[in-house]
Amino acid sequence: MYERILVTLDGSHYSEEIMAYAAGLAAAQGSALTLLRVVDKAADASEAEGYLQRLAAAHGAQGECVVAPGDVAEAILAQARQVPGTLVAMTSHGRSGLLQAMLGSVALRVVRASAGAPVLVYRPTGQAQVGAAALKVRSVVLPLDGTELSEAMIPQAGELAQRIGAELEIVGVVDPRQTTGSDMPDSDAMKGLESGYVRNQARTLAERFQVAADWEVLHGDPAEAITAYLSGRRDVILAMATHGRSALQTALLGSVTAGCLSKAGVPVLMRVP
Secondary structure, eight states, rough: OEEEEEEEEEHHHHHTTTHHHHHHHHHHHHOOEEEEEOOOOOGGHHHHHHHHHHHHHHHEEEEEEEOOSSOOOHHHHHHTTTSSSSEEESSSOOOOOOOOOOOOOOHHHHTTTTTTOOOEOOOOOOSSSSTTOOOOOEEEEEEEEEEEEHHTTTTHHHHHHHHHHEEEEEEEOOOOGOOOSSSSSOOOEEEEEEEHHEEEEEEEEHHHTOEEEEEEEOOOSHHHHHHHHHHHSSSSEEEEOOOOOOOOTTTTSSSSSHHHHHSOSSSSEEOOO
């Protein structure tokens, strides 16, 4: 599915927290693993290259250092375009340890400008074990709600599960806030509709992608419910499409995708359709 996993690093432990997932995906797919460091000044290249080579040697990867004053996101995208079938993997923030609108400014620009290609984003905790061995992803969790936006992620989620030998988990969420009012179905009816849709999707996608598939209907605020569902699990990738191509009308900060990125503790394979 992906010919290359391109991991963007800035020299911080925060940025390295994505490495276990990226190395695991590369091993499972037989993909090349490349570690990328973008620096502002040529004078910083030697130190950056030494850092990359040490880390690359530990993971059987290739290291690349690029000098690109000012525009880190564009430098990352340019490197990704050089090899078709590249998956960019990055943390949502790095050296500063601060978030911008829950998704760091560089990661945000990369996601928005990736022309519909998914980007694997992980919000670092500062507590993960840096240098950990490659992590085997056993489940790809795909939240669906019947909208075109959520279903836009089906091909990427299904193909990834197929390629790495993971289970596909289809998740629906019944939000009580959306089942109130005289013109809305009652909650019991909504649960029935949701479970039928999610169950049918799991059955259909299992056959389509030839993978094991399971399903679950959750209840509550979508981001909170999905986060609780994933609590304590590390061997998971969450696959979600998001709004945000034009001026971030949903601001990502308030979106379900951003809420899951912030709280779920697992990487999110995200794309703007």
